[in-house]
Amino acid sequence: MARVAIVGAGLAGYTTARTLRDTGYDGEIVVVGAESHRPYDRPALSKSYLAGEIDAAELSLETAGERLDVDWRLGTPATGLDVPGRTLEFADGSTLPADEIVLATGSAPRRLVEPAASAEPDVPGRGASVHVLDTIEHADALRAALVPGAAVVVAGAGFVGLEAAATALALGAASVTVACAGSAPLGRFGAPASAAVRTLHERRGVRFVTGARVAGLGRGADGLPNGVRLDDGRRIEGSVVIVGLGSVPDTAWLAGSGLARTQHGAIVCDEAGRAAPGIHAAGDCAAWPGSYGGHWTLAQEQAREVARDIVTPTIAPEFRNPPYLWSDQHGARLQFAGRLRGDERISLEAGSLDDSDPFLVYRDPQGVEVAALGIDQGRLMTRWRKTHRTPAAPRAAVAA
Amino acid sequence: MQRICSLSDLTEDEGIRVESVTPPIAVFLTSEGQVHAIDDTCTHQNASLAEGWLEDGCIECPLHDSRFSLRTGAADAPPAKLPVRVHRVRVDEGEVYVELSSEAPNLPPGVVY
Numbered sequence: 476m477a478r479v480a481i482v483g484a485g486l487a488g489y490t491t492a493r494t495l496r497d498t499g500y501d502g503e504i505v506v507v508g509a510e511s512h513r514p515y516d517r518p519a520l521s522k523s524y525l526a527g528e529i530d531a532a533e534l535s536l537e538t539a540g541e542r543l544d545v546d547w548r549l550g551t552p553a554t555g556l557d558v559p560g561r562t563l564e565f566a567d568g569s570t571l572p573a574d575e576i577v578l579a580t581g582s583a584p585r586r587l588v589e590p591a592a593s594a595e596p597d598v599p600g601r602g603a604s605v606h607v608l609d610t611i612e613h614a615d616a617l618r619a620a621l622v623p624g625a626a627v628v629v630a631g632a633g634f635v636g637l638e639a640a641a642t643a644l645a646l647g648a649a650s651v652t653v654a655c656a657g658s659a660p661l662g663r664f665g666a667p668a669s670a671a672v673r674t675l676h677e678r679r680g681v682r683f684v685t686g687a688r689v690a691g692l693g694r695g696a697d698g699l700p701n702g703v704r705l706d707d708g709r710r711i712e713g714s715v716v717i718v719g720l721g722s723v724p725d726t727a728w729l730a731g732s733g734l735a736r737t738q739h740g741a742i743v744c745d746e747a748g749r750a751a752p753g754i755h756a757a758g759d760c761a762a763w764p765g766s767y768g769g770h771w772t773l774a775q776e777q778a779r780e781v782a783r784d785i786v787t788p789t790i791a792p793e794f795r796n797p798p799y800l801w802s803d804q805h806g807a808r809l810q811f812a813g814r815l816r817g818d819e820r821i822s823l824e825a826g827s828l829d830d831s832d833p834f835l836v837y838r839d840p841q842g843v844e845v846a847a848l849g850i851d852q853g854r855l856m857t858r859w860r861k862t863h864r865t866p867a868a869p870r871a872a873v874a875a
Numbered sequence: 876m877q878r879i880c881s882l883s884d885l886t887e888d889e890g891i892r893v894e895s896v897t898p899p900i901a902v903f904l905t906s907e908g909q910v911h912a913i914d915d916t917c918t919h920q921n922a923s924l925a926e927g928w929l930e931d932g933c934i935e936c937p938l939h940d941s942r943f944s945l946r947t948g949a950a951d952a953p954p955a956k957l958p959v960r961v962h963r964v965r966v967d968e969g970e971v972y973v974e975l976s977s978e979a980p981n982l983p984p985g986v987v988y
């Protein structure tokens with residue numbers, strides 16, 4: 476009987492399994508997961524779950540009563556891959572051969588203190604607690620540290636950091652200071668978007684320190700962590716440090732496999748998500764042509780396509796959606812779709828920057844609309860995304 | 876059945892949010908000329924489905940892309956897991972009447988009406 480082995484029981488792994496069943500695949504499906512949890516959804520870890528508004532059960536990606544007939548092998552990370560042999564390897568020496576292997580191991584957060592995770596202590600009474608935010612356990616630890624009155628330092632003004640900053644404030648933090656490497660948060664989306672986001676946060680009381688490249692943890696005279704240290708010598712002190720410095724594809728385990736990876740470690744794939752014959756990749760660990768990873772919708776779309784490619788390799792999707800990401804901060808919904816090079820003209824087409832509800836359209840030097848960003852502009856953003864779909868490239872023949 | 880709006884209030888392939896009933900409902904006019912009514916609030920989070928994208932008999936949530944069938948209310952894939960309620964619709968002389976579903980609504984966490 477045919478066997479598909481999926482590595483990673485996150486969004487992309489789960490979606491691959493589910494789509495395989497939806498499209499009529501009736502062979503064996505094995506999902507190998509490093510975490511002991513059934514598939515769960517990460518975005519709420521910095522938002523409603525961190526805020527205590529929903530519980531762990533509500534993070535589950537599975538629908539009640541769903542029967543995917545999957546062999547879940549949880550708490551057992553794959554440690555190696557034999558590409559020509561299409562076989563996964565495990566720490567205990569066991570192996571798992573399969574007809575098709577889907578790599579969906581996601582990404583791991585960049586840490587402030589390398590290499591050991593244990594160098595980021597979370598021990599009360601031992602100086603500031605230091606957190607990353609990628610798993611349920613991380614969110615639980617951070618939530619426990621976010622007691623009312625906490626002085627929170629967020630290292631990095633990316634999406635996860637900004638969301639955690641907003642949630643920390645809602646949980647009663649006395650102060651929240653975000654160390655922002657550039658001159659404003661989310662600078663790559665251009666000055667107007669960045670200003671609107673900054674206003675949104677500053678009105679609620681979040682403080683930004685700009686030009687702040689975080690070099691490491693700050694330590695007091697007692698040697699205990701008390702905040703972060705910047706590369707120009709400045710320090711930001713606090714009782715809770717949240718490290719939001721982005722994430723890197725979780726693919727170190729593939730180092731010996733011979734699979735091509737990008738400089739950041741993402742698995743290089745073709746436009747159907749194929750990395751090698753019988754080997755596919757989807758989600759945050761994968762680099763498909765022209766897509767940037769690290770966001771929810773892309774991981775789901777890629778996983779669906781990989782599953783369909785396994786079932787009917789000759790059928791390409793009709794069109795592709797522009798890359799899309801979303802973020803919730805202080806109850807405001809930020810959405811971005813498209814691709815930016817940095818030389819676009821940006822025009823405000825609805826809403827206002829002051830009221831933090833802009834709808835911005837980005838045009839390239841030829842005047843072509845290449846991206847849009849909205850805050851609380853769901854209808855306009857949806858319309859923009861749907862009217863800017865592009866026909867997908869025809870599918871290359873399957874390599875034998 | 877209660878009168879909800881006029882047919883002329885609706886635009887083809889678009890939804891409107893109607894707040895005169897609780898919880899609010901979304902009313903859609905398809906390009907085939909059919910009128911559908913469902914609960915307006917997505918079952919995942921507080922998004923208005925009236926602002927979503929209507930295609931192939933489904934409304935796609937404007938935030939995170941779960942698609943709800945306008946006929947059954949079922950969600951196709953995460954992040955939404957629960958269906959929205961579907962309300963019976965009758966169009967009479969240009970007026971839209973709705974019989975609200977008697978089921979309990981699947982409102983997202985934290986949303987109360």
Ligand SMILES: Cc1cc2nc3c(=O)[nH]c(=O)nc-3n(C[C@H](O)[C@H](O)[C@H](O)COP(=O)(O)OP(=O)(O)OC[C@H]3O[C@@H](n4cnc5c(N)ncnc54)[C@H](O)[C@@H]3O)c2cc1C
Pocket residue numbers: 482483484485486487488507508509510516517518519520521551552553554579580581582608609610635725728757758759760769770771772774799800801802803
């Ligand atoms: C706090 C937080 C908030 C976010 N918010 C948003 C948001 O608002 N909007 C948005 O668009 N995106 C958001 N994201 C990003 C989004 O969650 C990811 O893009 C998405 O989870 C990617 O799915 P994935 O399946 O590729 O990876 P993951 O969901 O990370 O799943 C990968 C799984 O593989 C497992 N794994 C790793 N190595 C191995 C191995 N060797 N063997 C077996 N299993 C392994 C991991 O333990 C993990 O469980 C957020 C992410 C985080 C962490």
Ligand code: FES
Pocket residue numbers: 917918919920921922936937938939940941954955
């Ligand atoms: S709010 Fe509708 S899918 Fe998330």
